[in-house]
Amino acid sequence: MSRVPGDEVLLALAHRIGERLGDAHLQLATAESCTGGWVAKLLTDVPGCSAWFERGFVTYTNQSKQDLLGVPADVLDEHGAVSEATVRAMAEGALHHSKASLTLSVSGIAGPGGGRPDKPVGLIWFGWAQQAAPGKPDVRSESRQFNGNRDAVRRQAVARALEGVLELTGG
Numbered sequence: 001m002s003r004v005p006g007d008e009v010l011l012a013l014a015h016r017i018g019e020r021l022g023d024a025h026l027q028l029a030t031a032e033s034c035t036g037g038w039v040a041k042l043l044t045d046v047p048g049c050s051a052w053f054e055r056g057f058v059t060y061t062n063q064s065k066q067d068l069l070g071v072p073a074d075v076l077d078e079h080g081a082v083s084e085a086t087v088r089a090m091a092e093g094a095l096h097h098s099k100a101s102l103t104l105s106v107s108g109i110a111g112p113g114g115g116r117p118d119k120p121v122g123l124i125w126f127g128w129a130q131q132a133a134p135g136k137p138d139v140r141s142e143s144r145q146f147n148g149n150r151d152a153v154r155r156q157a158v159a160r161a162l163e164g165v166l167e168l169t170g171g
Contacts, residue, residue, distance in 0.1 A: 004152045005159045013162040014042040020169045021052035021102070028165065029100035030056040031069055031090040033081060033107040034124065038158045054100040059090065069093030082107050082119050084127075084141050091127035095137050102130045102168065104161050110153045122146040124157045128164045140168070 021028055030040045040056030043049055057068050062081055065071040071089040079085040090105035108124030115121035125143045132138040142164075146156040 004148060004155050010042050010155070010158055010162070011045060013159060013166070014046050017043065017162060017165050017169075018046040018049060018052060020166065022048070024169060026102055026169070027052055027054040027098075027100045029054045029094045029098040029103045030161075031094040031103060031105040031127075032056065032058050033060055033065070033090075033105075034110045035106045035154055035158050035161070036060065038154060039104065039106065039161050042158065042162070054098050057090075057094055057097070065090060065093075069097060080119070082109055082123060082125055084125055084143065087125040087127035088129075088139050088141050091129035091139055091141075092137050095129050095131060102128070102165065104128050104165055106157055106161050108153070108157060110150045110157070112150055120145070122148070122153050124153070124160070126157075126161055126164055128168050130168060140164070 032039055037058040043053045059065040059068050062076045069090050070093045075085045075089050087105045087107050091103045094103035105127035109115050109121050111121035122145050127141045129137045129139040146153045
């Protein structure tokens with residue numbers, strides 16, 4: 001996504017997710033770090049969301065990722081919070097620690113500081129998981145590099161997280 005989405009675009013994505021999940025009788029849980037609960041806020045802005053939004057985890061620190069989602073300390077130590085391994089563990093942890101059948105996770109560096117050459121400001125990792133079979137989640141992950149200030153990076157991250165849910169539920 002090259003343009004920074006406005007509030008109306010983000011809310012429209014949330015409404016589409018609500019329709020899709022409601023029709024499929026699925027529940028969603030979120031595990032957010034750099035977006036600070038923004039995805040969950042948008043989803044709960046949709047009337048009737050209690051039928052399909054199960055819960056949201058805001059796990060900004062490494063300790064909260066471990067405590068609330070069960071992300072292994074060795075994953076965080078070896079790969080860092082902003083990594084594919086971590087968002088995959090976050091998405092799986094949200095499945096395990098909720099009654100949701102579908103989860104999303106987000107972790108990244110929104111800026112303005114905190115970046116380094118191998119993990120620059122604007123790098124965001126995403127994870128999406130769904131229960132394929134008991135104890136066997138299907139997990140997808142990807143990273144994106146977004147430009148702009150902190151708000152712009154976070155808006156783009158929220159939009160991509162929501163778009164990923166739509167893709168997972170049939171486009």
